[in-house]
Amino acid sequence: MLDRTYLRENTDEVRDALENRGADVDLDEFLELDERWRELKARGDDLRHERNQITKKIGKLVADGKEEEREEAIKRSRELKAEIEEVEEEGVELEDELRERILEIPQVPDESVPLGLDERHNVEDRRWGFDDLRELPDEITPHYDLGEDLDIIDEERAAKTTGSGFYFLKGEGAQLEHALIQFMMDIHREQGYVDVFPPVPVKSTSMRGTGQLPKFADDAYRLGGSNEEEYDDEDLWLCPTAEVPVTNMYANEILLDDDLPLKHQAYTPNFRREAGEHGTETRGIVRVHQFNKVELVNFVEPEDSYDRLEELLGEAEEVLKRLGLPYRILELCTGDLTFASAKTYDIEVWAPGDDMDDGPEQGGRWLEVSSASNFEDFQARRAGLRYRPERHESADYLHTLNASGLAIPRVMVAILEYYQNEDGTVTIPEPLQPYMGGKEVIEGHEKVGESALGAGERE
């Protein structure tokens, strides 16, 4: 959320920012409402002032026993009460309207963010790991086929128990999932992160604090009600990213100067509806309704946030470096920034299994595994996250940042495809082996049930 005074005083800058984002917000109408509200506010304040004077006088008149003057004053006070009600009623309406509307105005991008309409204008900063690639099979089996062959990913049965867009991991697949989580969290612990294991359902107020609501209700899973219905502050949603519970855990608090920078990591399941996304690009476990992710959330002093963003990016990258997975870093352009972000870097891992048009020369495709964003005080203002700067009287909004560290399924896709061997097994990256009980290669499992028999996959 932007500051209202800021909107009044920097109208042109905000207008440009909205334009660059391609945001559909009527700023002029907002400012007109604001102007009207300020008029009413001034009138109401004057009337209340008069009434307060009279009320105070009544107290004295009662004490002095001046019956007649008292009656007169009470009469005037009643009149004022009616007037005030009239003026303030409209004032409150406008105030509510303004409060709602300002929630839909997106963050102003940092000046360093490249201009552009959409993902085509994102800027590639650098690549890592392509100079020294491992030897790959001639034909790389995409993870969804391989996962089925090895019987470590089972989408069909998950469709039966839950629905499409969900999957079972089995045996070595499930083991790999747990291993990745522990591996990542160990790395981030080294980097100074304090673990948090948050509650998975979150209230509407939390979703609003980080910017998922009100605009993106359709992307989330709501508990106990349809997404089309009105929701209120206490209604619950399934965590779409640990950013939501973790950022909001200090909502309406004032942190101590000494607490900052505060770095939390949280492993949670994430739930996303992402309605209507089907096709070759989303086959397998690249885009699913439930996935696990280790999230990094930072709370910092405003002057440190851009330095921290660079460091945060490095902390997330470290996971891919240690796994030896090639990747690239993108700087998102203004049109591709998410609602609350002032600046974002994407980390995209290389998954060589499926050739896509926008993939690298070596074939395969890019998979986004993390977005490192600086939200400046946008979320802090919505969620009421403050700190007290040294030598300063009043509390100030702090800055929040976050990055995935990382999204597990897509890393798993990269491992299954990049570490695939000619014989259809998968080599486990060395640093991960201790987390897999010393196992070095994923060899798969014998399939279960008559369906396997019928398909000739069992005798």
Added chain:
RNA sequence: GCCAGGAUGGCCGAACGGUAAGGCGCACGCCUGGAAAGCGUGUUCCCUUUGGGAUUCUGGGUUCAAAUCCCAGUCCUGGCGCCA
């Protein structure tokens, strides 16, 4: 889920229906050779800032006037119940 008690500033904590004490912390100033102590001022938000308004968990109600009385809700604490 039931019963009882509670929610006041950054923190602690007072307040017969008459317009929010006091303390702590912090900032600034005075005092001092310097510091401590002491003294003074400030320390929520909003507006058109020598001024004014709002604000005692939230929302309603009674009243000329509500932290205070009434109703509803949220959360916390304790007890009981249920329970992996």
